[in-house]
Amino acid sequence: MDKINLLVIVTIISLFISLFLAFFLVTVKTKHKISNSLFAIFLLLSAIDNIDPLLSLVVNNPSNLGMLRNTFAFFQIPVFYLYVVSVCYSDFKFKPKYIIHLLPFLIANVILLPRFYIVDLASKISFLKNRQNMIELQFTHILIHIQIVIYFIAVFMILRKAKKLYLENHAGTSVNSYNWLFQFTIVLTILYLITLVKNIFKFSDYPNISEWIKIGLLVFQLVIVCWYLFKALNNPGLFRNIDSKLKLVSDIILEEKNSLPLAINEKEYNEELLKLQQYMIEEKPFLNPSLTIQDISNNIEIPVRDLSLLINHKLEQHFYDFVNTYRIENAMDILKDVTKSKLTILEILYDVGFNSKSSFNTAFKKHTGNTPTTYRKTLQNNTL
Structure with a gap:
């Protein structure tokens, strides 16, 4: 199987799964409609960005519509940023100030206007054939990479602050969801770093390497989408978001x-x-x-x-840890009670206020140095 056929097959599979997940997100009944819609838009923008191998089979000549489609990539990271904000804060609403996120897209298209959008077909073809020497294309690639760096830094800062606010004000187990979103953002960061390498080769003397990296990226993206689909299906209420008006204790003290x-x-x-x-x-x-x-x-x-x-x-102490201390102390009392020896660890964790086995095990080990199972066995051995 040659490289072109492989690229087309991977593209078709990736598009199908992305569109299926986008459809699922906008149709599923949930109170997180805005968050789901934003992530669906992110998936659709990614699909538009990756559809090039299929379009090249039916469209041979460059067009204004084709270039405009390429610049839609400037929307991807801003939409992901807004998605993260929406899942972190319960009072998220679209505001006029968010129009500023359109700025990189507008700048890129204005720059391409003189020597691509308003010229004839022959000039367009010449422009793309000499893309390695075209300052406009080099500038747009630099601009999108600067945009990616800035937005990912902003996303990590939001996640860090939101997790701190959650720990200071809540005692549920949704903190695991913030950890998962943090991991998901790291994976996306790696994906875009690989894209950066691909684009470097695209403007070098080794454009073929760029094409092979593109195939790898599509496979990687396919895995990420499947991972997200698995998480979404198993955790329909993934986040318990917080009020953006809440302040960190460090900020309160400073005030x-x-x-x-x-x-x-x-x-x-x-x-x-x-x-x-x-x-x-x-x-x-x-x-x-x-x-x-x-x-x-x-x-x-x-x-x-x-x-x-x-x-x-x-x-x-974070409020989260403060409350969990009482839960663990209560769990320890139950484990020490010989009349309750038939209770399973799962039953105990639900009885004391946890609703996640992983959160219970983590908190118990942090408080006692042992897992609940090891702690119970130690108690049993001491009574023999």
Whole structure:
């Protein structure tokens, strides 16, 4: 099988799966319509970008429409950026300021206007034949790579902040979803880095290497899409997003230092800490797998801002870890109770407020140094 046939076959398979997943995302019933639609658009833009091997079989001459299709690549990363923002923040809405994301696309097309869009067919053909010497094409390739770097840095910064906000305000297990999205972004970064290498060879004396890398990229992209499809089907409610108006404790402390002393003095700190600990022990709110700092604030009548400073700053624990400590202590009590020896680890983790075995194992090992199974075996051996 020659290189061209292989490229066409891989392209067809990749397009089919991308379009299928895009259709699934826009038709599935979910409250995350905006997020799903944005990722569907990202998949469609990727499909448009990769359809070139099929178009070359039916279209021989360059056209304005064909060049415009190529510049649609400038939309891919901005759309992915907006997708990440939408899954991280529950109050995400489209705003007029997002129009700025169109700027690289507009710049690229304006630059191509004089020597491609408004010239005759012969000039277009000559332009593409001499693409290695055309400053416009070199500039657009440099521009898109700068865009990729800037947007990926922005995405990683958003994910880092969103995860911190989640840990400071929530005690559910959705933090695993942020870890997964972080991994997915790393994989996409690798994909675009390989694309950069491909484009370098495209403008070198070895354009054939660029074509082989293109085949590898299509296969890699196919694997990524299948991976995402598997995740989407198994986790339809993948993210529990947060309010973008929430502030990190570090930012709150900085604001306090720049204005007034910290809201909680030592006496108030001790009183509120005692009130919080008493509430956690007596009421056991940690049994709620979706517990938030707002829930506790409402019940013990301590403002969220003060409660966040108390836990995240004074106790030097994320709210997520603070609540999990009580859950693990409760799990340890159950494991020590001989009358409950027939309970499985899975039953115990649900009983104490976890809804994920991996999260329970991670938290338990962090707190005790052992997995729940090892801890139970050690207890059993000590009683023999």
